[in-house]
Amino acid sequence: MINLLIMGKPGAGKGTQATRLLEHYRLSHISTGDIYREEMAKDSDIGKLAKKYISAGNLVPDGVTNDIVKEVLSKQDYPNGFMLDGYPRTEAQAIALDQMLADLGISLTAVINVDVRDEVLLTRMAGRRVCSHCGATYHVTFHPPKKDCVCDLCGHALIQREDDLEESVLNRLRIYNEKTRPLLDYYRTKGLLFVVDGELPKDEVFRVITEKLGD
Ligand code: ADP
Ligand code: ADP
Ligand code: ZN
Numbered sequence: 001m002i003n004l005l006i007m008g009k010p011g012a013g014k015g016t017q018a019t020r021l022l023e024h025y026r027l028s029h030i031s032t033g034d035i036y037r038e039e040m041a042k043d044s045d046i047g048k049l050a051k052k053y054i055s056a057g058n059l060v061p062d063g064v065t066n067d068i069v070k071e072v073l074s075k076q077d078y079p080n081g082f083m084l085d086g087y088p089r090t091e092a093q094a095i096a097l098d099q100m101l102a103d104l105g106i107s108l109t110a111v112i113n114v115d116v117r118d119e120v121l122l123t124r125m126a127g128r129r130v131c132s133h134c135g136a137t138y139h140v141t142f143h144p145p146k147k148d149c150v151c152d153l154c155g156h157a158l159i160q161r162e163d164d165l166e167e168s169v170l171n172r173l174r175i176y177n178e179k180t181r182p183l184l185d186y187y188r189t190k191g192l193l194f195v196v197d198g199e200l201p202k203d204e205v206f207r208v209i210t211e212k213l214g215d
Contacts, residue, residue, distance in 0.1 A: 001081035002027060002213065003106060005088075007183065008114035010172045011125040012198045013205060015137050017114060018085045020206050025213075028078035031085040032065055034135055035072075057168035059089060059175060066096040073100050081109070089180045094187075111187040112209060114198035118173060125169050129158040143202070 002025050006014045015031065022029050036054060039047030046064070053060045069087055088094040101107060116124075127140040129149070133156035138145050145151060149158045163172065187193040196208050 001078075001106075002109045003078075003081045003101075004083045004109055004213075005111040005187070006083060006085050006114065007111060007180070007187075008198060009116060009118070009121055009176050009180075010169065011121040011128065012114040012116045013124075013202060014085050014114055016143075016202055017112075017205055017209065018083050019137075020202075021209065022083055024210060026080040028080075028082045029085060030069065030072050030082055030087070032068065032087040032089075033085070035068055036060065037135065055162050055168070057163050057171035057175070059179065062090055062092045062096070065089075066093060069093075069097065070100050073104060073106075076104070088183060091179075091182060091186065094183050108192055110194050110213065111192045113184055113193060113195045114205065115195050116198040120199055121173070122166075122169065125164045126166070128161065128164055130161055132157050132159045 004021070004027070006018050006021075008014045015033075018029060018031065021027065036047070036050040040051050040054070041047070046068075049064065050060050059065075065087065069084070073082075084097075088097050124139065124142070127142070129138045129140060129145075130136065131138075131151035131154060134151060134154045136151055136153050137143075138151075138158060145158060150156070151158060162168070184193060194209075194212055196205055196212075198205055200208070
């Protein structure tokens with residue numbers, strides 16, 4: 001089993017790499033951001049609650065997010081391992097995750113940090129487009145769809161995420177620095193952290209990660 005965490009600032013390319021790593025290692029994807037976007041699309045109680053935080057670029061409270069991850073992990077539906085994407089984002093979440101894994105008798109293989117400077121992130125998020133139906137991610141310049149504004153995979157319309165508008169992006173970066181960045185030391189101390197240069201083209205980033213993890 002390979003159990004990975006993928007970390008990085010908003011827009012660093014976590015989702016992009018996660019999608020490819022999942023295929024390569026046949027991992028199950030657990031993305032808290034995707035789970036919240038699905039709940040918001042369904043307009044469920046969790047979705048309604050999450051929307052208030054997410055549209056402003058704030059974090060959903062730890063208790064809500066921890067409960068969701070705990071439920072998904074406890075199903076043990078990951079024969080080859082899992083990739084956690086966008087979780088943990090706070091120290092309280094990291095501690096909760098350690099407890100969940102200990103209870104399940106599972107350990108992490110590695111924590112990948114996709115490292116990108118803020119200037120680069122702003123361009124990435126301004127150009128990010130996501131499929132309104134399947135969630136696939138594109139970029140107007142770096143990863144354009146074959147046909148303008150249409151998803152290559154399912155043909156539905158591409159949209160800009162509400163939280164990718166500038167004001168919300170700056171808030172997300174501020175929160176990342178305050179709450180999430182300290183987790184890098186947390187995992188470095190455990191000997192699990194692997195930092196990859198996320199400013200390389202996405203195929204290169206993928207190559208560096210798989211070289212490190214092996215086949
Ligand atoms: P990005 O890919 O831009 O880093 P995500 O798709 O992971 O963002 O998450 C989108 C939003 O969902 C976050 O800005 C936050 O509001 C909420 N969210 C996702 N994961 C978490 C988490 N682990 N804790 C709290 N809020 C979260
Ligand atoms: P995250 O999940 O970390 O928020 P995404 O994977 O959604 O990041 O990527 C953010 C944006 O940057 C997307 O529009 C994506 O197509 C683009 N992108 C991702 N990786 C790279 C890269 N290595 N070089 C250039 N653009 C990239
Ligand atoms: Zn699609």
